[in-house]
Amino acid sequence: MPPSVADMADRRRGPQRTTPTIYDVAAAAGVAASTVSRAFSRPGRVNAETAARIRETAERLGYRANPLARALPTGRTSMLAMVVSDVTNPFYFEIIRGAEVAAAEQDYTLLVADVHEDASVERKALERALPLVEGVVLGTTRMSDSAVRVIARERPTVVLNRVVAGIPSVVTDNAKGMRQAVEHLGGLGHRTLAYAAGPEASWADGVRWQAMREAAHALEMRVHRTGPFPPTLAGGALAAGAVLATGATAVVAYNDLVAIGLLRRLTHEGVRVPQDLSVVGFDDIFGAELCTPTLTTVAAPLTALGRYAVRTLLEDAGTRTPSTVRPARLPARLVERESTAPPPTP
Amino acid sequence: MPPSVADMADRRRGPQRTTPTIYDVAAAAGVAASTVSRAFSRPGRVNAETAARIRETAERLGYRANPLARALPTGRTSMLAMVVSDVTNPFYFEIIRGAEVAAAEQDYTLLVADVHEDASVERKALERALPLVEGVVLGTTRMSDSAVRVIARERPTVVLNRVVAGIPSVVTDNAKGMRQAVEHLGGLGHRTLAYAAGPEASWADGVRWQAMREAAHALEMRVHRTGPFPPTLAGGALAAGAVLATGATAVVAYNDLVAIGLLRRLTHEGVRVPQDLSVVGFDDIFGAELCTPTLTTVAAPLTALGRYAVRTLLEDAGTRTPSTVRPARLPARLVERESTAPPPTP
């Protein structure tokens, strides 16, 4: 004889302390457990009055659906994972928040995994998180394209700040942003520019440099590439000498960290920014307006990036077919602050 | 007749794509499913050879345990939640990382919930996360003590940056840190100090001000309290006037954000830091060495805070009885940078 409803309800103990289950609600409301289940998971498939009664009993008993139990048969965990290369990188703060908010909007919980710039940690984190989540956002992943595809085969995946053929990706419109920066500099009267490059492996670096060359060319400006430098404050400090050697009157850095490092080293060496040299950063991270002078920079749509990635993910997860074949390019915009000015008049 | 092992294995499909289960492994290895389960969850309770064979078969089949299925009967989700009031606040970056690393060490996944400084969002986030996790770290929660206790009754809980009686908590040793700051200032020759206060509701603010008063008193220095000010850059800017009005030659701010805001406003108004006025911050967030001058500040043990909180949680969760009745106070230390100097000689 199968255990009765009362039996099952009675026998419950376990870790969740004695939380009421659908069986308790069912018994109290005088209906079957399946009806309780339906009342919550697909209202409308159940008589309005019955539903109301169930709802009320559930409320009274303090019933809370167990997400684990729901997820087991359905696979619907209501969780998404976002892996970031480094949580302490200010670049991610707004991205994470944007993603988190978009997830919450659709009643999803975002699991943030920090991989400390370590590919093996990234693998482990994914291995652990993947079976738990309905989709993954890969923020500046260190994995190879093919490794990304392996992940994408297992769960809906969106790649951030990088383009992987065949995988939905969302990136900043680096080209347009860079163009604005170059035009701004041109408008101020600069004719010779320098670029302080980031890591060669960086997808964004390639795009940014390429765009800078084209924009400068179009405006008949000269442009020198220096670097590569590490994408850090220290890297920026390193860049100072090389940049000065080019004779440029303005420099665009790979990102804000490099720009700020550069700024500080220059100031330290007696080079006045922006009077002697204009500096432009990229991303507009927290910190870009903390430095002195405050940094003119191409603001990446950080919050939007996170939000958009999650929304894309949720859409794809629904339809099961990646909609965004071509990468989404979100607009960047130049934020003019104090680190740019007309070139010195010799 | 109950379905045979083969039946069950066959009937599988579902969301996880056709991932092998213990039943597949059991069938292939010629043992019972429970033996496979044991082979993984408690090695040693199974014959070494059998275990080896099972392991090998599992490997060959590409078997991966389903964490959801494991969690359902046991409650062991291997997940911890950390609630932070604002992910974009640089104060949390290192804390999150410390927590994440400590969790990973013990094979736990950390779920970070951002509550945007909103108590109702905090409630919702907890409601959603609580049934999923084995424990919770509350980072600067906005909830009342009693609300915290309600949470703690449901899951092992550790409170960060605040002391809630009866609940394990881990905080910065604000008093000792403040003492170092005051002594540093005293050593430079300052006799009159100002404090730019943070939110009145802030537990840390109370402790810091109290410690400052005592330390100043012990060293026979005078100290003026100004504020409260919002704990932001804007709040710091606001504080400038009030601080100057006190006639102090040095100011300690509630936190780094206030200190930096103060710094910038002062500089803007022509007050030279540190020549005219010394400024000390609190926490040593990212940004404290981006500003000009770089900020002398009491460094909170950010990473350690996160790490310690998680370790405490994991211990408590194991023993089921909160070990840390008295709050853990982690040491702070003064970081001397450019924003402090001897007072002006009038």
Place this chain on the structure above:
DNA sequence: TTGAAAGCGCTAACAA
């Protein structure tokens, strides 16, 4: 519209 019953994949008595 509702109920009965069979699982989701794993764990944990209890027997053998």
Place this chain on the structure above:
DNA sequence: TTGTTAGCGCTTTCAA
């Protein structure tokens, strides 16, 4: 040491 069996709490056919 291993197998049998009964669930964990929920969803979902399939009948009624």
